[in-house]
Amino acid sequence: MNREPQSEAIAASNYWQKTSLDAQKPRQRIDEIFGLDAFDMRTMRQRLPKSVFKSVEEVMGGGSKLSQDDAEVIATAMKDWAIERGVTHFTHWFQPMTGLTAEKHDSLTVPDGEGGLVYRLSGNSLIQGEPDASSFPSGGLRATFEARGYTAWDVTSPAFIVRGSNYATLCIPSAFVSWNGEALDKKTPLLRSIDAISTQAMRILKVFGTDEGVNSVGSTLGAEQEYFLIDRNLYHARPDLVSCDRTLFGSMPPKHQQLDDHYFGSIPTRVLSFMAEVERELARLGIPVQTRHNEVAPGQYEIAPLFETTNLACDHQAMLMQTLKSVAGRFGFAAILHEKPFAGVNGSGKHNNWSMSTDTGVNLLDPQDEAHNNLQFMVFLCGVIRAVHKHADLLRACISSATNDHRLGANEAPPAIISIFLGDMLTDLIEQIEKGSTSRTLKGGRLDLGARTLPEIKRDSGDRNRTSPFAFIGNRFEFRAVGSTASVAWPNTVINTIVAESLDYLATQIEKSIKKSTTPAQKDASIRKILSDVIKDHKAIVFNGDNYTEEWQAEAEARGLPNLKTTPDTIPALNNRQTASMFKKYKVLSNSELDSRAEIFATKYVTTIGIESRQMLSIARTLILPAAIEHQRRVANAVVSTESAGVDASGLRESLELISDGVHALEQKIAALDEVFSFTQLEPLEACYHIRDHVLSAMDELRAAADFLETRVDQNLWPLPSYSQLLTMR
């Protein structure tokens, strides 16, 4: 069936790809207001000779590789464009397995042979770089002495300029691989997974004859980002925030989010100025931003970009996080992206809105009005359901981290059990699919608001479910368990690959069965039979109820769904045989590339907790304990002087005992954490389990002892800014 592409989907998915959007139409482009710091399609069209631009388009479509001659022409055009904008240096910008971004600047100037300098960027420097790779985590992919690593230009993501008051650097998005071509970064596997999903999805389109004019299918991604803004001076007075991005101590203030008065509330002026500046900077970089609002916790906010093709969206996500951090300082803020900077109030996530779209802009997860007649949609839907069920453990593993562990399952974010929310309409549809025939699509109808002056509004066919980790939202899935600090490249590599595998399975089954069908009705029936079997086998993953309840934990267990509560529990799922053979089959990760990721993952967990416990011990010993002892001394003095004045001091004595017990408890808990803090010498995997079983509880107990003291010790003596101050000063 031929479907009308949706305008929003076109705008986003073709933002960078070969586009059917009429770029010639006169309209005011945002970059004409703010200026543009991205070497985007339009800039290339304007600046490159027609033939070279055409070959860029071909390379982007995956049709050919870039020739050396074309690379020279593009490099010169890019350099001219950049120096007009004050650029002096360039860098291949890549995403090593730290989850952060990396850059090494090279000057654009070379000697002209006559004592002066000229600007130059060669084709080679554009396409390829060779940074020393030895200090990036490789997870055993190479030894330190094998230092060579290569960066390779990713043509599909526009180069961009990062600027400050006296510098401007041209950043060239790149992949990063080792000397023997193994992926040392997050982008390379992501690009491979996009190829995998395209190949398999195209087979499904072919079955339905909807592949005409379509060159590729990609996934689309819109990642909503939650974050906190803290006054910069207070931030620097908290060593835990500075070194761990979260508070390791802090008692709850009387008022925090209980009144729900922050969520969607009016945005404080300083914050709004900050947001506007962030959006202006992102617009310059060609990153489209859609929404901004206050989040649940005081001091917490959200920014959501408009979705794009996944590779681009992942690069843009990384740039967005950096922009939040860098702009915050200018407004006297520190931006905190940690999943749980403050215990007891809402944490931050990154809602990963994911769908599949053709390069012509058709959203393949849009059920349309008559979903029950839309067999192609049902195939894609069943593909996702099967993938999530089959790889629930991997999906859980790909978003776990020491930082996200604080959030998952804490009744504010989805639990550690992966399930899918489909809503009424799709649940009804899959029940029909299971029975073998589909005859209706539930409709939401309209809502009459009761007042004559208010319009009648259209109601969706099902409500939202905020508690579900993987929820269908009208025309896409929202993976809500992703952490706010995470690079979205890895979770999306996983989603793309598991869905590619299921589409492969479905395409193979369907191609086989329709060979035997002679009429369209038979073909239809055989596809329905295949889908019915998929639903029977995989419907256990669908859960529309409240994911926060105890009952769900029990029911999920009965359904055989994994419940991997902490990061160490998820490690085996990362590189078990099923996962490894899938990644290998779709050429996303070789076994050694996957193993390296599992090792880096475990090491990062251990390192993070190592830094946190060291920091905790330091703050407890050198800041909190001295303050508490000083308070104790003052109370003790008060007891002595009161009694020597002949006045009853029994109340004061009680205070003294309380505080002295508290100090004693603190000393004990410091010693207890110190005792289990030996894991840094263990193998990463062993250390992970040691942390889970011994260290986390010791950290919690030390914190509880300190937080108790915070409620008793003279505020003028307390050495750290309080939660009240941190969360409300804006």
Ligand code: ADP
């Ligand atoms: P919510 O109500 O879920 O908080 P937001 O408006 O904050 O919604 O964010 C929704 C996100 O989903 C945006 O980033 C939006 O661009 C993205 N989105 C919309 N359609 C698609 C799609 N087809 N594929 C991927 N992401 C999408």
Ligand code: MG
């Ligand atoms: Mg959302």
